Amino acid sequence: MEHSRVIGLLSPERLTANFAEAQPGLTRKAAMEESNRCLYCYDAPCITACPTGINIPSFIKRIATDNLKGAATTIMDSNPVGASCARVCPTEELCEGACVLNGASKPIMIGMLQRYATDWAIQSGQQLFAPGPSNAKKVAVIGGGPAGLSAARELAREGFSVVIYEAKPMAGGLDTHGIVSFRLPQTVSLWEVEQVEKLGVEIKTGVKVGVDVSAKQLIEDYDAVVLAAGMGYVPSIGLEGEELAGVYDAIQLVERTKLHEPSIALLGAKVAVIGAGNTAIDAATCSVRLGAEQVKMVYRRTRDEMTAYDFEYEFAKQEGVEFSWLTAPKRIIGDSNGKVTHLECVQMQLSDKAGADGRAIPIPIEGSEFLMPVDAVVLAIGQKRHVGLIESIGLKHDRGVVIIDEATRRTSHPKVYAAGDIVFGSGKGDAMVVSAAEQGKQTAYAISRHFAATSSEAI
Amino acid sequence: MADLRINLAGIEAPNPFWLASAPPTNTGYQVQRAFEAGWGGAVWKTLGDPIINTSSRFAAVHFNGQRVAGFNNIELITDRPLEVNLKEIYETKKKFPKHALVVSLMVEPKREKWHEIVKRVEAIGVDGLELNFGCPHGMAERGMGAASGQQPDLVEMQTMWVKEVAQTPVIVKLTPNITDITVVARHAVSGGADAISLINTINSLAGVDIHSWNTIPHVGGKGSHGGYCGPAVKPIALNMVAECARDMHVGVPISGIGGISNWQDAVEFMLMGAAGVQICTAAMHHGFRIVEEMIDGLNNYLDDKGISSVRDIVGKSVERYSNWGDLDLNYRVVARIDQETCINCNKCHIACEDTSHQCIDMLTNADGKQVLEVREEDCVGCNLCSIVCPVDGAIEMVELPGIQPPMTWNDRQRAIEKLNAASSEMEVV
Numbered sequence: 020m021e022h023s024r025v026i027g028l029l030s031p032e033r034l035t036a037n038f039a040e041a042q043p044g045l046t047r048k049a050a051m052e053e054s055n056r057c058l059y060c061y062d063a064p065c066i067t068a069c070p071t072g073i074n075i076p077s078f079i080k081r082i083a084t085d086n087l088k089g090a091a092t093t094i095m096d097s098n099p100v101g102a103s104c105a106r107v108c109p110t111e112e113l114c115e116g117a118c119v120l121n122g123a124s125k126p127i128m129i130g131m132l133q134r135y136a137t138d139w140a141i142q143s144g145q146q147l148f149a150p151g152p153s154n155a156k157k158v159a160v161i162g163g164g165p166a167g168l169s170a171a172r173e174l175a176r177e178g179f180s181v182v183i184y185e186a187k188p189m190a191g192g193l194d195t196h197g198i199v200s201f202r203l204p205q206t207v208s209l210w211e212v213e214q215v216e217k218l219g220v221e222i223k224t225g226v227k228v229g230v231d232v233s234a235k236q237l238i239e240d241y242d243a244v245v246l247a248a249g250m251g252y253v254p255s256i257g258l259e260g261e262e263l264a265g266v267y268d269a270i271q272l273v274e275r276t277k278l279h280e281p282s283i284a285l286l287g288a289k290v291a292v293i294g295a296g297n298t299a300i301d302a303a304t305c306s307v308r309l310g311a312e313q314v315k316m317v318y319r320r321t322r323d324e325m326t327a328y329d330f331e332y333e334f335a336k337q338e339g340v341e342f343s344w345l346t347a348p349k350r351i352i353g354d355s356n357g358k359v360t361h362l363e364c365v366q367m368q369l370s371d372k373a374g375a376d377g378r379a380i381p382i383p384i385e386g387s388e389f390l391m392p393v394d395a396v397v398l399a400i401g402q403k404r405h406v407g408l409i410e411s412i413g414l415k416h417d418r419g420v421v422i423i424d425e426a427t428r429r430t431s432h433p434k435v436y437a438a439g440d441i442v443f444g445s446g447k448g449d450a451m452v453v454s455a456a457e458q459g460k461q462t463a464y465a466i467s468r469h470f471a472a473t474s475s476e477a478i
Numbered sequence: 479m480a481d482l483r484i485n486l487a488g489i490e491a492p493n494p495f496w497l498a499s500a501p502p503t504n505t506g507y508q509v510q511r512a513f514e515a516g517w518g519g520a521v522w523k524t525l526g527d528p529i530i531n532t533s534s535r536f537a538a539v540h541f542n543g544q545r546v547a548g549f550n551n552i553e554l555i556t557d558r559p560l561e562v563n564l565k566e567i568y569e570t571k572k573k574f575p576k577h578a579l580v581v582s583l584m585v586e587p588k589r590e591k592w593h594e595i596v597k598r599v600e601a602i603g604v605d606g607l608e609l610n611f612g613c614p615h616g617m618a619e620r621g622m623g624a625a626s627g628q629q630p631d632l633v634e635m636q637t638m639w640v641k642e643v644a645q646t647p648v649i650v651k652l653t654p655n656i657t658d659i660t661v662v663a664r665h666a667v668s669g670g671a672d673a674i675s676l677i678n679t680i681n682s683l684a685g686v687d688i689h690s691w692n693t694i695p696h697v698g699g700k701g702s703h704g705g706y707c708g709p710a711v712k713p714i715a716l717n718m719v720a721e722c723a724r725d726m727h728v729g730v731p732i733s734g735i736g737g738i739s740n741w742q743d744a745v746e747f748m749l750m751g752a753a754g755v756q757i758c759t760a761a762m763h764h765g766f767r768i769v770e771e772m773i774d775g776l777n778n779y780l781d782d783k784g785i786s787s788v789r790d791i792v793g794k795s796v797e798r799y800s801n802w803g804d805l806d807l808n809y810r811v812v813a814r815i816d817q818e819t820c821i822n823c824n825k826c827h828i829a830c831e832d833t834s835h836q837c838i839d840m841l842t843n844a845d846g847k848q849v850l851e852v853r854e855e856d857c858v859g860c861n862l863c864s865i866v867c868p869v870d871g872a873i874e875m876v877e878l879p880g881i882q883p884p885m886t887w888n889d890r891q892r893a894i895e896k897l898n899a900a901s902s903e904m905e906v907v
């Protein structure tokens with residue numbers, strides 16, 4: 020067998036270089052040319068296409084007129100994680116996809132301009148917003164990801180006193196821990212966290228609700244609670260051999276590259292990534308940058324059905340990731356030391372029958388089983404749900420998706436609101452940072468409206 | 479947040495951005511929308527005896543993919559009955575008491591005509607009057623607008639007639655279609671003007687269609703000269719504002735107009751002496767909302783500079799605008815090319831080689847890389863290379879330490895005069 024190869028770690032310098040932001044920002048000249056190309060449409064479709072409704076023509080005009088503070092303020096006003104979104108939003112599906120210049124010439128690089136303005140804000144160290152006058156109400160936010168941060172920031176601006184409870188040592192959620200550094204450097208996410216803290220929001224890190232403090236306690240102590248705990252790690256897919264050494268959870272794999280812990284040893288390795296969504300792509304490109312010799316994405320359907328965006332697919336291909344379409348994993352095989360050696364797969368074909376999601380159901384081709392030699396297998400199929408936490412509060416949910424009333428953003432518990440991935444159900448497109456941010460904002464406004472109504476009732 | 483309020487000859491406004499008298503201020507609906515959008519003031523579309531407009535009125539000059547570098551029109555004053563305008567002005571002022579509402583007027587150069595319109599307009603309650611002596615087309619053929627604006631005594635006399643009855647501040651709007659703007663400005667002031675505004679539009683023909691041979695624009699195959707405005711006229715307007723601002727015989731507040739497209743342009747006009755600005759083309763190109771970015775940009779600029787009120791920048795550059803004869807002939811700058819930033823388009827080389835002083839060499843350095851280098855001893859500091867350079871920071875004009883003490887042409891002439899009392903030359907101005 021070829022297992023005499025030594026799988027190792029890249030040098031710290033190589034790791035730093037590989038995980039530094041891949042795409043350079045715009046130069047001033049490029050930003051000026053691009054911003055002056057924007058038509059400044061009225062009732063612009065890009066604004067509608069942005070889930071947080073950023074006034075895009077306005078921020079671009081501010082760049083064109085050398086008012087970067089104004090540009091950054093316009094962006095961050097609508098989107099508290101606007102610097103992260105400038106990098107991770109699937110812009111061709113959102114703002115840039117709606118640009119009227121599509122077809123006429125080429126769409127404005129809205130994401131890159133957004134990055135140009137927010138990069139300025141990060142470098143300038145300016146505080147863009149101020150808290151509102153206190154209304155003597157207290158809100159606890161569970162989870163300091165995009166949804167929690169957005170809710171907290173808007174609540175603080177509305178005059179609430181806010182405490183975020185965050186299980187990890189740093190806030191920012193998946194922006195800080197889950198999205199690969201070469202797309203989103205951690206410093207960007209942590210700047211957004213700091214912007215929220217500077218409004219007087221207290222962030223208690225390292226406090227896991229349900230373990231270190233009970234959700235019930237928070238409900239008792241605060242006037243309202245926002246549940247924004249996101250989703251968990253990758254669930255088991257029930258494959259034989261998942262416990263073997265060399266089998267990784269995609270999100271944990273990415274997280275370890277972001278925490279600067281001694282990284283996962285993949286130098287020279289052959290890696291199979293199971294799945295074809297955004298997480299799978301991140302795990303695959305991450306493996307390449309950890310030095311893997313070969314990275315194959317194993318997916319039981321075809322390119323047309325994969326949920327990753329085109330730009331992600333293109334990026335993965337450029338990085339040298341290979342794709343095994345119509346291939347389903349059957350089991351993971353290890354050696355006597357409990358170390359992964361092979362992935363057993365079976366070839367698939369698409370049947371005529373469509374599943375509940377409208378996609379054709381793949382069926383195995385009998386007798387087509389084969390062994391793929393691998394040193395590591397990365398599982399990247401979905402994310403777990405925080406069912407335990409949800410049930411400890413007694414909230415209504417649908418298989419871990421908290422059920423809320425859209426208008427009031429309230430859960431089945433009158434004091435508990437929810438936003439972000441924790442309310443994100445399957446079949447609703449992709450979970451996105453920008454949607455989590457918008458939901459956080461809307462939740463804050465719903466809470467504000469609720470207390471405004473109750474206080475006027477009291478009078 | 480800086481204080482953006484201005485006071486122009488007694489007319490107060492929440493900010494210096496006013497709409498100029500033109501299509502954007504044609505009706506109450508429009509002016510009210512503008513105030514809601516954030517404009518600090520508006521000068522109502524010129525009132526007078528209603529006229530008939532042509533169909534096809536505007537044209538623009540687009541430059542290298544940017545639309546509306548310049549804008550041209552053959553529109554006249556208001557085409558709506560005076561009563562209708564007055565009613566809407568009244569309603570608008572009532573709804574927006576804090577915004578500056580000035581009404582532009584143009585009538586035949588007859589004393590009773592001016593008296594009549596001033597009284598009627600002031601009776602409904604306005605913040606000021608603007609006398610339109612600037613419209614260069616149509617009205618001029620009837621002895622109004624630029625036709626009277628080009629005759630200094632007519633400007634003075636008509637201003638005087640207005641001042642005989644006016645209760646509110648009177649702004650005289652000047653035409654740029656004249657040799658020396660300060661002459662007319664001074665006459666307006668002698669006539670009693672409380673302020674002047676400038677510029678109105680410049681005589682122009684936007685273009686000729688090279689296929690149909692028609693003028694652009696044309697009215698059924700015929701064209702006539704129009705008035706030019708928009709970004710292209712800014713330098714002309716800025717100079718005229720500056721000339722008036724530094725003329726001590728003018729000495730009244732100035733409302734700056736002409737090609738102002740953003741907050742930076744407004745700051746330039748204010749530094750050159752304008753107490754506030756008026757805008758037409760930028761609003762016509764983008765809508766009233768454009769004022770949002772203007773206000774925000776101005777505010778951030780002032781905050782950044784630690785200036786608490788926009789009034790503090792008015793006129794701050796005027797004393798730096800002087801006569802050629804007062805420029806230091808011993809001051810020297812030379813071009814310096816930053817090899818790191820240079821992208822080697824060689825535009826500076828060919829500009830200097832063919833059209834300036836042949837002092838940018840195209841060389842190959844030790845690594846075999848093409849480099850451009852200025853022979854500083856031959857560089858006259860004309861700025862041309864830095865103007866054609868497409869990259870920020872690649873060519874810097876560097877100040878050289880003075881070898882000789884400053885000396886202007888006028889100093890020189892005076893020195894020569896002293897030396898030789900017999901031969902004297904005129905001062906150059």
Ligand SMILES: Cc1cc2nc3c(=O)[nH]c(=O)nc-3n(C[C@H](O)[C@H](O)[C@H](O)COP(=O)(O)OP(=O)(O)OC[C@H]3O[C@@H](n4cnc5c(N)ncnc54)[C@H](O)[C@@H]3O)c2cc1C
Nearest residue numbers: 162164165166186192193228248249439440450451452455
């Ligand atoms: C690998 C990967 C790549 C992605 N790439 C993109 C992308 O390119 N573009 C994009 O738009 N979206 C992307 N997403 C999706 C996006 O990251 C999420 O939709 C978004 O982060 C959801 O925000 P959230 O605040 O709801 O949850 P999260 O970001 O998950 O934040 C939840 C926070 O709650 C904390 N928490 C959880 N439980 C508790 C508890 N009991 N007590 C206290 N705190 C708790 C967590 O530690 C975490 O900080 C990606 C997701 C993954 C996994």
Ligand SMILES: Cc1cc2nc3c(=O)[nH]c(=O)nc-3n(C[C@H](O)[C@H](O)[C@H](O)COP(=O)(O)O)c2cc1C
Nearest residue numbers: 498499500524551610678707708736737757758759
């Ligand atoms: C279509 C059009 C109509 C105008 N009509 C008037 C007018 O009725 N009275 C007037 O004083 N100026 C009139 N102007 C001139 C403007 O008020 C202003 O002085 C000029 O356009 C320069 O400003 P700008 O470069 O911002 O457009 C008109 C300008 C345009 C473009």
Ligand code: SF4
Nearest residue numbers: 501533534535536762
């Ligand atoms: S802008 Fe167009 S639609 Fe409106 S009046 Fe002019 S020509 Fe007609």
